[in-house]
Amino acid sequence: MAFYAFEMSEKYQVPVLLRLTTRLSHSRSGVEVKPLKNENELKLPEDKRQFVLLPAIARKRYKMLLANQEKFESESETSPFNTYYEGKDKSIGIIACGIAYNYLMENYNDSPCPYPVLKVSQYPLPRKQVEKISSECKQLVILEEGAPMIEEMLKGYLGNCLNIRGRLDGTLPRDGELNPNLVLRALTGKITEMKTVPQIVAARPPKFCNGCGHIDAYNALNEVMKEYGDGHVLADIGCYTLGALPPFNSINSCVDMGASITMAKGAADAGLFPAIAVIGDSTFTHSGMTGLLDAVIENTNMVLMIMDNSTTGMTGGQDSHAVDRLVSICEGLGVNKDHIIRVIPLKKNHEEMVRIIRQEISYNGISVIIPTRECMQTLKRKTKANK
């Protein structure tokens, strides 16, 4: 599909989005490999101002995009990824999108599906086929992973133009991942009998690895924050987000990469004291630096903790851009040297960390504390490789 998407992109000079849903992203299987496409020759675009998106040019380009819509639609109508299956029983017509088609067909492994099926994997919707299935069938069932986008589109705002079932009328759950059993129930009303989970089975939430430095950093932070209560620590995404779970319950937010710093700054501006931001080293260099610059310029009264484990732990230990650069980045952005403090998150340094966090909370301005100790996983890998 990616191959085809690149070809389309070249043909129409537009970006083509490959839309993945959760299960697809976490699934693998044997694939047929085509020979690699050669790289394009390096050359300037014919229209050299193509990417100068000043209003006058952007307006022109938008007209070109609109003019292409019909072609996109006819591409969809002839696309090998959008197929029409003529089922005999026209009481139901099924529009199955992406991975939902797999769940549908799973229920017809041994006998062919009795209903007409339009499989949609290329957008915009193939109009001809949609018209055909909706005019030939008494009722449509729309199977879509994620949001019911096509269902809403076809139903229309008033919801009275077609007889449509799917996520919006409760035929399928309004939210959550689909699966073969839910699709079967939607079509036949059949509920799968299944065994139950014995009561003794206990929940096993994810945890920090044994010896992870984030544990010691949170233990110190928690001790200090006892005095202030909940609601002061704005954090980010990474392994350290596990600090939101028991037994730590240390952090109060995780929104998007970098939001810890900007949210803490906003909170400090609005009068929250103390305002603490917690971010990973890699997330900091990805999108935390701009927020810190803002805090420096206004000398915001907040404490930033950059949890430096010298890697991108959560996504599997890729190299972090921050390695050996954190202090110089903070200095470069204008943080006062005396308030950039490295600590080593170890049990034996607990008292020292507690003291430093207290001290920096009491400093009226921006401070950066950097608990620094390598991730146990990358450390293990390195030790093994050196053996």
Add this chain to the structure above:
Amino acid sequence: MKKDIILSGVGGQGILSIATVIGYAAIDSGLYMKQAEVHGMSQRGGDVQSHLRISSKEIHSDLIPFGGADIILSIEPMESLRYLPYLSEEGWVITNSTPFDNISNYPDINAVKEEIGKIKKHILIDADDIAKNIGSPMSMNMVMVGAASDFLEIDFEKLEKGIRFIFGSKGEEVVNKNIEALNAGKEFSEKFRNK
């Protein structure tokens, strides 16, 4: 031929290697294969689950339907029970008996074994102990592959080749230990069933 296998355990125990060995052997045998993983946060000591489907016919769904699994292959006993809703009427639960106790409310292990004993078709195997006995505690997961090997309808040699594929870069000794673990698991599993 169609085998739907739920792989379960605790993040870090080596489920992915199991999936890779069986998956490799399946593809090498000209079969279709699909594998869906639960990734990310769950890798850190949380419960992990992977759906492995192999078949001589094209496979549609990436997820095994509830009530459809032929095998639950678990490297942790309590985790084998978590996925029972997936097990088919005639399905097997093949599980390691050594608990991985990293939570404060881990149930009494005898109660866990009792629950496993209630499942019509089950194999309870101390894979940790078997792996230790052959001098390769890390090969516990390959003991489990061995324990399931008779149910996979895949040539045993293909599984050995799968092991060579993933451990080959670590040297001949590691490969041989894992193949030994595979054989030991198979042997124990046969004995357990004939008991």
